[in-house]
Amino acid sequence: MSSKTLLYIGKRILLAILTVWVVITVTFFVMHAVPGGPFLGEKALSVDAQRALEAKYGLDKEVHEQYATYLKDIVTKFDFGPSLKQRGREVIDIIADGMKTSAKLGLIAAGIALVTGIVLGAVAALRRNKLIDRVIMVITTAFVSMPSFIMGSLLLLIFAVKLQWLPANGATAGGLILPIITLALYPTAYITRLTRSSMLDVLGQDYIRTAKAKGVSKFKIIFGHALKNSLIPVITYFGPMLAYIVTGSLVVEKIFAVPGIGRTFVSSITDRDYPVIMGTTIILATLIVIMNLVGDILYKVVDPRITLE
């Protein structure tokens, strides 16, 4: 690795850390703009009870002191404070609980999207302008422009209500199938299009023609040269894909009643459970930033031809 690459990686890591800090800061101050502060409910409390609560959450201190404590607790102890509505539970425990289901959901969806997307994209590129290519392109165009909540609702309607093939409730055993499909459809469509266009680009390159002229078998050309090189742009999609799955899971978990982080987040918004909103935003945002970082760095490291800015 050249020193230039290292410098780039260093810069990117710095930017990522800065971004996470901005997320924490924005979250904190936005939540403190809420009338009454984030840690108080709407019910009118007696003066004493209010004092006690304020003291408990450190609200009697200056805002910048509260901010410093909040930041310090997150960085050193990974502590996001207690939940407001679910008495006696720590925010981090609530998030960890939801994460178990959501991570499973998201990882399977991402895996399906990667495999199907790459296969379909490669097939479409190799059969360019043939019927199968046209069909794949039309379907992916439709999926790309359909919001996830529409897709989820329609799948629920067709497969769970009309045909009754799959359970509608995400808390049951087979119930995760529909949410996973819903989550996977958009990234699959996107990866298919991405793979197709980059594969077409690679197939037109000189080294493919050289390999053909040398008499390399078709199989080896496709898997050894074309596919390998056309997958590089897919790496950069890791970050956006995670971002999509995170935001998509908010609605998907709402539709299918999956007990995951997304549903926790949505219900914490309706319940105005501010510490949970803050914690979830910060953790999910950090995850997305890290995935973006990994994708970008891998992209530069994997392909030596890419020039650094």
Add this chain to the structure above:
Amino acid sequence: MKMYKKPFSMHVDLDAFIPATEQEKEYMVQMRPPSTFFRDGVKRLWKNKVAVVSFFIIVFMVLSCIIIPLVWPYGYDQMLGMNKGKVDPTYSNLAPFEYGETELERIENGEKVFPHIFGTDSHGRDYLIRVVYGMRVSLMVGFFASIIVLVIGMLVGSISGYIGGKVDLIIMRIVDIIYSLPDMLMVILLASVLKLVLGEALEGTILEKIGSNIISLFIVFGLLYWVSMSRLIRGQILSLREQEYVLSAKASGAKSGWIIRKHLVPNCISVIIISTALQIPSAIFTESYLSFLGLGVNAPMPSLGSLASDALNGFTSYPYRLVIPAVVISLIVLSLNLFGDGLRDAFDPKLNT
């Protein structure tokens, strides 16, 4: 007089060099009506069947958003069963083309009653007019949000591009950070808080009518989505300034007014318009997503997202209530996207060369 000509002689055949007649001259001149960049683009756009169809779908939707609320006999928040404070339950959850009890009486008496083409919802409100209003909200949010993004992006981008130096560096670092923020999470966070904060601040002003949620949506768009626009415009300014044709125009003595009018504006306006056009569907997407989560427009004003979200509750019995907004929103987003792509293909000068 015909001269004998040897096949390999160097003699010039003078007959081949007589001046052309007027008729022949006319034949050689190819006159076409002069064309402008805009007319060329429209011609190319017109040839793109997909874009033309999308365009007509958009026009149809915009027109129906304007016209239907004017002529429709029912209001979007009018509970048809509500009569002197009493609710007539026969009006709730009507299937398409069914009527409520009192309406049936009126029909028997020979009166004509306007049909509920999509039926009514659980509060006895005519569903078609609600879908139309939802469409109106979505289109308006999309349009104004892109204008806001355009204005802020253009201001920041051109300042950063023109001044350059330290200002440019600082602005671009800020842009980098905002760009790498997970946008949807920030949008949800801001929207969930802003609607509380604004709700109190707006009370009693004209803006209250628009609703705190829509205003907070606009603020969120203004805060987060200008970054890619400003990057684009800054890049355009930086690269256009260095173009050879600008240099050549300068060398031939063109004044800067001419250069701006004839070179800079035409070259960057199409890119800006295209990316603004493509911003509209993504804004509509975001609005419907937030409405679906309950962070969008204030009830009773419907939006396509909130209609779909409401329909989820009773959708085993009334699936069409979910399907209608779903189809409408997919159609809007799809046709706006396809039309935007067509615009880009037709007007992006970089692609044509």
